Amino acid sequence: MLYGRERERAAVDALLDGARGGRSGVLLLRGEPGIGKTAVLEYAVTAAGDGFRVVRATGVEYEAELPFAGLSLLLSSGLDRLHALPAPQRRSLEGAFGLGEPAGGADRLFTGLATLGLLAELASEQPLLCVVDDVQWLDRSSLDALLIAARRLQAEGVALLLAARDTGAGEDAGGAEAGVGGGAGEGGPARPGTAVGPLAGLPELRLTGLAEPDAVRLLDDRSGTARTGPALTGPARRRLLAEAAGNPLALVELPSTEADLASGGLALTSRLRIAFHGQVTGLPPATQTMLLVAAAEENGELDVVLAAAAALGAGADALEPAERAGLVAVGADRRFAFRHPLLRAAVLQRAPLQQRLAAHRALGEALEEGDRRTWHLALAATAPDAGLADALERTAARAEARGAHGGAAAAYERAAGLTPDRDGATRRLVLAAEAATEEGKLELAEALADRAGARTDSVFAHALLDQVRAVAQFWRGAYPAAYRLLLDAAATDIEPAHAARMLLQAFHAAWYVGEEPVATVLDRLAALPLGADEPLAPLARHLSAAVLPALGRAAGPLPDVRATAAAARKAGAESPVDLVQLCGATLVLGRDHETLELAAELTAEARAKGTVGVLPTLQFFLAEAELFHGRHRDAEVTATEGLALARDTGQAQWTSQLASLLACVAALAGADERCAELAAAALVPGSAAPAAGEPWAHWALALLDLGRGRAAAAADRLHTLTTGPYRHHVGATRAVPDLVEAAVRLGEPERAAEPYERFARWAAAAGTPWAEALRLRCQALLGPDELAESAYRAALDLHEGAHRPFERARTALLYGEWLRRERRRTDARPHLGAALEVFERLGAEPWADRARTELTATGTAAPAPAEADGALTVLTPQELQIARLAARGLSNRDIAAQLFLSPRTVGHHLYKAYPKLGIASRTELAALFRA
Secondary structure (H helix, E strand, O other), rough: OOOOOOHHHHHHHHHHHHHOOOOOOEEEEEEEEOOOOHHHHHHHHHHHHHOEEEEEEOOOOEEEEEHHHHHHHHHHHHHHHHHHHHHHHHHHHHHHHOOOOOOOOOOOOHHHHHHHHHHHHOOOOEEEEEEEEHHHOOOOHHHHHHHHHHHHHOOOOOOEEEEOOOOOOOOOOOOOOOOOOOOOOOOOEEEEEOOOOHHHEEEEEEOOOOHHHHHHHHHHHHHOOOOOOOOOOOOHHHHHHHHHHHOOOHHHHHHOOOOOOOOOOHHHHHHHHHHHHHHHOOOOOHHHHHHHHHHOOOOOOOOHHHHHHHHHHHHHHHHHHHHHHHOOEEEOOOEEEEHHHHHHHHHHHHOOOOHHHHHHHHHHOOOOOOHHHHHHHHHHHOOOOOHHHHHHHHHHHHHHHHHHHHHHHHHHHHHHHHHOHHHHHHHHHHHHHHHHHHHOOOOHHHHHHHHHHOOOOOOHHHHHHHHHHHHHHHHHOOOHHHHHHHHHHHHHOOOOHHHHHHHHHHHHHHOOOOHHHHHHHHHHHHHHOOOOOOOHHHHHHHHHHHEEEEEEEOOOOOOOOOHHHHHHHHHHOOOOOHHHHHHHHHHOOOOOOHHHHHHHHHHHHHHHHOOOOHHHHHHHHHHHHHHOOOOOOHHHHHHHHHHHHHHHHHOOOHHHHHHHHHHHHHHOOOHHHHHHHHHHHOOOOOOOOOOHHHHHHHHHHHHHHHHHHOOOHHHHHHHHHHHOOOOHHHHHHOOOOHHHHHHHHHOOHHHHHHHHHHHHHHHHHHOOOOHHHHHHHHHHHHHOOHHHHHHHHHHHHHOOOOOOHHHHHHHHHHHHHHHHHHOOHHHHHHHHHHHHHHHHOOOOOHHHHHHHHHHHOOOOOOOOOOOOOOOOHOOOOHHHHHHHHHHHHHHHHHHHHHHHOOHHHHHHHHHHHHEEEHHHHHHHHHHHHHO
């Protein structure tokens, strides 16, 4: 029974009503232990009734991390639906749950998307209520997968209800995931984004204490039934109400006499545990043993608990006193459940160490061969054990193969502690540090690296540990430190292949440090004696050939990027992960068409293989190339999907990059508020890589200023961008023509002199017609005036066939403006008219306004602003992406598999798109795209 909680019931009812109507929703309940989160979850299950399918799980505080343990419990009743998933997603979940071989190149994002697919499948016949209690104790791989699914739920009819504990000052945090809580103030309506850590961004409702009338009613209703001893009256009653502060569990479980209420300054959570200690202490010894075994067993499997307890002398009859006291219950699924997680924690806490070790040993012996057995035996071990250490390393390797790097790190670390020989233990600590880095547990990775480094003199081991430290520094945004660590590690006496991989990582860090570090890394790469059969050799050569000329340095000829990719694949490079850097390298020297082709190919390959974690990187490069080719709408669609995926996986660098690129698209369209919002998101303080999107964000804001006629603001931004530490970045290089235009408009062309000289050298090195066209446009602006017309005309000629309509239109606009100022109005009109037509077709509203104003100034009545060309402009990026695939004849299920959505969400977006387009069928949709 819920006492009060009208606000919480209303929020749950709204969530369920949405699912009944085919809409998905997520709600996170947060609050201190005992505040009533579980009671609200039970209310939801009851309110759902027979009209819902219900799946549920509870996180369990545990000394080991068993990959996907929580997720497999949650979805166990739906495993018969796995066959309905696309094959790569099915294999991903089968590998995660140990039902098949781990999928090659396991990707935690892909497992999350597969989780979304299975939830959608479970909701295909009736709405689904998915309930997860104590989320803070889910293993990290399960939590990641569940949250990825949660953030992509749309129109499946799934209600996802989560509950997580706050961790506040003065409270024992226990095993709670750091950062899951966080103060959000007093209760209020469900709102997104007040949690921190992995749960950030979910709509949430914080439970606070019961109002005094509800607390009194609860206390009165429980008096003489759930409580023992004399009823509380007078001062003791008032004191309990005051100390409980509306916490329902405290009202029920705290001692019942005035003498027992003395708190001694302990936090409420600690007092509740002590109260549970007292309840357990009064039970028979065999029952206490049974409870300890049940508390140490993570899955609540009754048969396992009974077998292990029997080995310790406690028979099945020992369970009855604990059930009679209401401390535990056994469900129809034969699973053990404690009345409250604090009771389970109290049982473990009060037991002496030797008893806990004995419980783990008995559980290990009761389990069949497998990772759970290995972990329990490892937790019971008190001395080095080579065989057990080997078994635990195999457990760690399996966890890594399933993409569960956090579980792998824990297993490697414990294996190191059980390893008798020093070198073997050190090797396993190195593996643990590397796995922790992959999981993003940077502090743990560095601590493990320090422990391993103190145990060995091996040059190779220290190089690997410095690589771990460098990755941690990189993800914090400490690029100089990461660059130096990797450069020094690669300089040690290690194999060239290892050095090459470190230097490729160093290049990424150096890119954010400056030109000289970039050149240093490339020089070192070129000097490595890599054999022709080394997978990274073609990539290293291509990187040097593409980037050094852009820095004004000599390099060998730049091969076609597809030939480089083919050579790398033939030598054994992992595709697409190892090849992604080629996409960025070709952009550096202006080979945008090569990036367009290769990035599209690798994106399709990543989708097919399920290596989805690399997609945000690929989609950033692909969207850049699309934007540079004047395909603004395509760039928006690509970057929008990439940004969602980057956010799903917490890839801060690519979140920043993609948000800033979308800010640029918004600037070109004249969407002022959206541009500012996206640029701010790219530059958000405290992000893991705050500088990543900075060049593009500043370029976006400058383009908005330039398009709106704010030349001074644009020139200030662009001068800083093109002369600062990021001047070699792709966005900064391409922004130089904008600086030239802004500076000339201000009458301060000297501000653009040095950046223009660098751009001219870059254009010569690029050797592409479109780059030379932009250089000529700059030259026409900078003077001398008598050469302007020939430069404009030459630039327009070079633009022909370059497939860059936006840049050609800008050149035509500037030429038309120049002609009008020269009083050659008749000559100006065709150029201004052509520019206006292109700007309107591309939806570049500020530039269209400029062209329209100039055309009017020539004495010709400019046409009224036209509607954006084509009916498809009314669609959102996701609707457009789905409509394109539907027009190609793909089914909803095929589209869902390709875009990592549910078929019902695809159908929902098509249902919204058809009325916007004025059509009613896929046949009409295909005809619209053909037109």
